[in-house]
Amino acid sequence: MVHVLTIIVIVVLIYLVAFQVIGMPSIYMASGNRDYAAGKYDKAMKNYEKAIKIYRMFNRKKAEATALGNMALIYGARGDFDKALENLGTALDITKNEGYTEGEVNILSSIGVMYGSRGEIEKSIQYHTRSLNIAVDIGYKQGEGANLVNLALMYKKKGDFDKALEYFEKPLFISRKIRFSQGEVSVLKNIGLIHAEKKDYAKALSYLQNAESVAKRANLKWEIQSVQTSISEIESLMKG
Numbered sequence: 001m002v003h004v005l006t007i008i009v010i011v012v013l014i015y016l017v018a019f020q021v022i023g024m025p026s027i028y029m030a031s032g033n034r035d036y037a038a039g040k041y042d043k044a045m046k047n048y049e050k051a052i053k054i055y056r057m058f059n060r061k062k063a064e065a066t067a068l069g070n071m072a073l074i075y076g077a078r079g080d081f082d083k084a085l086e087n088l089g090t091a092l093d094i095t096k097n098e099g100y101t102e103g104e105v106n107i108l109s110s111i112g113v114m115y116g117s118r119g120e121i122e123k124s125i126q127y128h129t130r131s132l133n134i135a136v137d138i139g140y141k142q143g144e145g146a147n148l149v150n151l152a153l154m155y156k157k158k159g160d161f162d163k164a165l166e167y168f169e170k171p172l173f174i175s176r177k178i179r180f181s182q183g184e185v186s187v188l189k190n191i192g193l194i195h196a197e198k199k200d201y202a203k204a205l206s207y208l209q210n211a212e213s214v215a216k217r218a219n220l221k222w223e224i225q226s227v228q229t230s231i232s233e234i235e236s237l238m239k240g
Contacts, residue, residue, distance in 0.1 A: 025050075025067075028048070028051035029047070029051050029066075029067060031044075032044045032067075033070070044074055045071060048067050049071075052064055052068065061097070061098045061100075062094070062100050062103060064091075065091040065095050065098075065100065066091075068094075069088065069106065071087050072091070072110060073110070081118045085114055085115075088110055088111050091103075092104065101134060102138070102140050104134060105131050105138075105143040106143065108127050108130050109127070109143065109150060112126075112131060112154075113150060116150070116153070121154055121157055121158050124150075125154050125155075128147045128150045131147045132151065135147060144170075144174075145174050148167050149190075152167035152168045155167060156190070156194055156197075161198055164194055165191060165194055168190060168191050171183065171187050172188065172191070175187060181218035185211045185214050189223075189227055189230060192204045192208040192230065192234075193230065195207060196234055196237070201237055208234060211227045
């Protein structure tokens with residue numbers, strides 16, 4: 001009987017430790033993600049900090065890097081880009097030291113986004129290019145697609161519309177190949193808006209209408225509304 005009780009105690013202790021190492025921080029991260037999406041940045045930050053505390057206690061470096069990256073998004077949303085880049089720099093060091101290459105791709109891309117958000121376009125392009133090259137080398141398609149889109153957006157912001165269109169070509173192909181309707185709609189819309197910037201309103205309207213068709217087929221309600229707003233604006237410009 002004592003032997004059985006000992007086994008039960010051991011099993012319970014193992015469960016409690018496992019929950020502390022894996023379960024609790026996962027709950028904090030999920031709560032943080034929900035709070036971030038809802039714009040509750042203070043609550044999200046507290047949840048990420050709790051998760052990081054546990055990750056550091058049990059030396060879970062990869063998970064810590066992810067949490068630091070999420071915290072950086074909050075700093076970026078608040079306009080505190082220096083603090084965001086500080087967090088991302090720490091996360092980048094972790095991914096390199098741990099040989100966590102996909103994480104390195106994601107963090108480099110996030111750094112590029114932060115520089116782009118504060119208007120440092122050339123630095124943003126440098127980081128997205130570094131991230132893209134690593135993603136291609138390791139066959140990380142998600143990272144490749146995200147960086148191509150971000151590079152296209154940076155060249156658009158820079159006013160180099162032809163280069164932006166060039167970078168949008170492959171994400172459009174990938175989105176169609178894997179049937180990622182939301183991604184296809186986003187790329188088609190951006191291409192349409194670039195043609196609008198170039199004053200080629202007929203081509204802009206064609207891409208936007210294509211985006212609308214894809215969005216309707218996939219029942220993407222927010223995207224339908226967003227694209228239809230852009231279509232109305234282009235139609236107004238065409239009427240003069």
